[in-house]
Amino acid sequence: DGGITQSPKYLFRKEGQNVTLSCEQNLNHDAMYWYRQDPGQGLRLIYYSQIVNDFQKGDIAEGYSVSREKKESFPLTVTSAQKNPTAFYLCASSDRGREGYGYTFGSGTRLTVV
Amino acid sequence: GDSVTQMEGPVTLSEEAFLTINCTYTATGYPSLFWYVQYPGEGLQLLLKATKADDKGSNKGFEATYRKETTSFHLEKGSVQVSDSAVYFCALSDRFAGKSTFGDGTTLTVKP
Numbered sequence: 001d002g003g004i005t006q007s008p009k010y011l012f013r014k015e016g017q018n019v020t021l022s023c024e025q026n027l028n029h030d031a032m033y034w035y036r037q038d039p040g041q042g043l044r045l046i047y048y049s050q051i052v053n054d055f056q057k058g059d060i061a062e063g064y065s066v067s068r069e070k071k072e073s074f075p076l077t078v079t080s081a082q083k084n085p086t087a088f089y090l091c092a093s094s095d096r097g098r099e100g101y102g103y104t105f106g107s108g109t110r111l112t113v114v
Numbered sequence: 115g116d117s118v119t120q121m122e123g124p125v126t127l128s129e130e131a132f133l134t135i136n137c138t139y140t141a142t143g144y145p146s147l148f149w150y151v152q153y154p155g156e157g158l159q160l161l162l163k164a165t166k167a168d169d170k171g172s173n174k175g176f177e178a179t180y181r182k183e184t185t186s187f188h189l190e191k192g193s194v195q196v197s198d199s200a201v202y203f204c205a206l207s208d209r210f211a212g213k214s215t216f217g218d219g220t221t222l223t224v225k226p
Contacts, residue, residue, distance in 0.1 A: 006157075031212065031213075033213065040221075041218070041219075042203070042216055042217065042218035042219050043158075043203070043216045043219075045213065048212070048213050050212050056212075058213075090157050090158070092157075092158075094207075094214075096209065096212065102146075102148050102150075102160045102163055102207065102214075103148075103150075103158070103160065103205075103214060104160070105150075105157035105158045105159070106157050107156055107157045108155075108156065108157050
């Protein structure tokens with residue numbers, strides 16, 4: 001079945017380290033998104049990409065970086081510049097060519113700074 | 115810009131009670147509207163959607179009607195179950211913006 005796979009499910013980062021969260025989809029979707037969710041909070045958009053080799057900053061891009069070298073992959077790097085990275089990270093994709101299609105979400109990666 | 119406002123939670127109901135979660139939106143174009151559900155420790159799942167005015171989306175006993183005149187998309191269910199306990203997000207999608215706008219989420223707890 002088609003879907004989005006995020007890995008790892010849990011990730012621990014030491015102070016000063018960069019870490020990369022994986023997001024892979026086999027839905028043939030053009031657009032992919034990264035969101036951050038803090039406890040009891042809504043979703044905040046970090047980065048999004050509507051096509052391969054192109055991406056845009058969301059509302060909270062500082063301290064994060066992304067790449068979109070392949071249609072099916074959109075990895076997120078949390079850099080040491082991100083001062084408070086502990087959060088739940090969600091990746092999503094959508095088929096922009098189909099009106100009202102909505103997002104398909106992965107199951108998330110929970111990142112903790114130790 | 116686009117925005118979505120959801121009724122503040124948390125909402126606590128007894129099993130078999132009627133559920134309404136209010137959602138209003140602001141958009142310049144003609145967006146599609148969605149409700150997503152998030153169970154603890156998981157990602158969001160699309161619950162239902164409506165793509166034009168007066169459309170009714172429905173799934174698993176939940177319903178919502180796209181009301182352009184009141185810019186609303188309220189979620190309703192006639193009889194909730196304990197298994198409906200989750201966080202519910204209202205969202206709109208403007209195809210020209212290339213991304214969706216989400217509400218802050220409403221936590222529903224259903225007690226037996």
